Amino acid sequence: MTDPNASNMTDPNASGITNPKANELTDTKAHELTEPKAPGTTDPKAPIGIFDSGIGGLTVVKHLIDALPNENIVYFGDTARVPYGSKSNDTVIEYSIQDAAFLMEFGVKAIVVACNTASSVALNQLRERFSVPIIGMIEPGAKYGLGYTSNDKIGVIGTRATVNNKAYSTKIAELDGQVTIIEQACPLFVPFAEEGWIDHPATRAVAAEYLKPLKDAGVDTLILGCTHYPILKDVIKDEMGSNVKLVDSGIAASYAVVKELTERGLLNPENTPGDEIYYVSDIPATFSFVASLFLGREIIKINKVETDYISSLFSMNKN
Numbered sequence: 001m002t003d004p005n006a007s008n009m010t011d012p013n014a015s016g017i018t019n020p021k022a023n024e025l026t027d028t029k030a031h032e033l034t035e036p037k038a039p040g041t042t043d044p045k046a047p048i049g050i051f052d053s054g055i056g057g058l059t060v061v062k063h064l065i066d067a068l069p070n071e072n073i074v075y076f077g078d079t080a081r082v083p084y085g086s087k088s089n090d091t092v093i094e095y096s097i098q099d100a101a102f103l104m105e106f107g108v109k110a111i112v113v114a115c116n117t118a119s120s121v122a123l124n125q126l127r128e129r130f131s132v133p134i135i136g137m138i139e140p141g142a143k144y145g146l147g148y149t150s151n152d153k154i155g156v157i158g159t160r161a162t163v164n165n166k167a168y169s170t171k172i173a174e175l176d177g178q179v180t181i182i183e184q185a186c187p188l189f190v191p192f193a194e195e196g197w198i199d200h201p202a203t204r205a206v207a208a209e210y211l212k213p214l215k216d217a218g219v220d221t222l223i224l225g226c227t228h229y230p231i232l233k234d235v236i237k238d239e240m241g242s243n244v245k246l247v248d249s250g251i252a253a254s255y256a257v258v259k260e261l262t263e264r265g266l267l268n269p270e271n272t273p274g275d276e277i278y279y280v281s282d283i284p285a286t287f288s289f290v291a292s293l294f295l296g297r298e299i300i301k302i303n304k305v306e307t308d309y310i311s312s313l314f315s316m317n318k319n
Contacts, residue, residue: 040132041109044266047072047275048257049103050112053095054082054194055280055287056228057114058294060137063254064112065274068267072274074106080282080307083190084117085159085226092161094316096122100130101313102279102305108132109266112257116141116225116249117159120167133260140256141223141249142171146179148245149221155214155244156183157236158225159190168225182217186210186229193228196290203232207239215240223247231293281307 048064048071050057055077064073076099078084084092096118100111110133113119113126119136126134145154145168156168162185169181189210192203214222222244224230230248237246261267268274278299280287292298 040130041107042266043107043109044268045072045270046107046109046266047074047277048110048112048261049074049076049100049106049108050114051076051078051096051099051103051118052114052227053077053084053117054079054190054228055291055294056190056193056226056231057112057250058291059227059230059248060112060114060250060253061276062294062296063248063251064257065276067254067258068261068274070268070270070272070274072268073276074103074108075276075278076102076305077278077280078310079280079284079287082194083159083187084115085161085187085190087117087161089121089161089165090316092118093122093125094314096126097129097314098310100126100134102310104130104132106277110135110257110261112253113137114227114250114253116167116227117161120158120162120165133264133266135253135256135260137225137227137249137253138167138171140252141225141247142168142175144249144252145221145223145247146172146176148247149179151218151220152176152179153217153219153221154179154181155217155219155222156181156225157186157189157210157214157222157229158183160185160187162225168223180217182214182219183225184210184214186226189232190226190228193231194284194290196286196293198231198293199235203235204239207232207235211236211239219244221245221247224249277301277303279303279305281305281310 061075113136116137119138123136163183172181188206197203227250283304
């Protein structure tokens with residue numbers, strides 16, 4: 001079965017993961033906000049769905065494969081509409097519901113919101129709309145940050161949306177009101193990461209500017225509050241100094257997924273390596289190279305799905 005709305009695609013079913021609605025793509029209409037929850041699955045062999053605004057979420061995929069190598073994974077990176085961090089909250093919510101709705105067509109048993117912006121803005125709306133477990137980045141990252149700090153001074157870097165919504169500071173304060181939190185938006189880090197500028201003079205110059213307030217505040221722990229940022233960790237580490245612990249929210253989230261699936265009895269019982277299928281809404285010229293940096297290996301098959309189809313799955317303005 002192939003996807004009639006997808007272009008530049010390999011055979012998505014070669015992975016063994018199928019989209020039961022593939023033949024309905026051209027007829028799918030936008031869903032109403034009042035639509036009841038999409039039904040979930042309790043099949044342990046069903047795939048885990050992961051979405052991000054771009055390819056930064058591949059860092060989460062990498063950690064999840066390391067933790068659960070026998071799980072099947074469907075990834076969607078909204079590369080045509082990246083970054084989410086500069087969008088309005090309503091737009092991020094709309095895009096996030098569309099992304100999750102696309103993943104639900106593969107019968108996923110859980111969805112990982114591998115985007116800190118979407119996690120900070122849209123997590124509640126996603127949980128209200130979909131009945132599968134929804135795991136975000138914020139709470140796992142906040143808990144790990146608290147576990148590492150010795151001087152009770154935690155820094156957080158993220159997109160403007162994540163910082164402006166005070167997602168991490170609110171969660172950390174909720175967990176421990178004695179901790180000082182310093183948040184800093186680093187919007188240029190996402191395009192640098194997407195371009196693969198992991199050791200570029202411009203990246204280092206911008207990092208020095210962004211991270212100075214955190215250094216001056218004396219934080220001993222820094223939460224990388226965007227899944228794109230781990231690819232720049234060497235630059236960030238060099239700037240912050242070796243005494244500052246960097247917390248990768250993607251690693252924390254992968255352990256949260258293990259815990260959630262274990263508690264629900266949804267771990268895949270198979271002992272063979274899981275299948276993976278990767279979808280994006282655009283394939284930039286540098287995609288393969290940059291994606292390999294994030295995932296740690298080359299992606300053999302990259303499937304493109306049209307943005308018009310993703311957009312058709314939900315609209316905030318649909319009457």
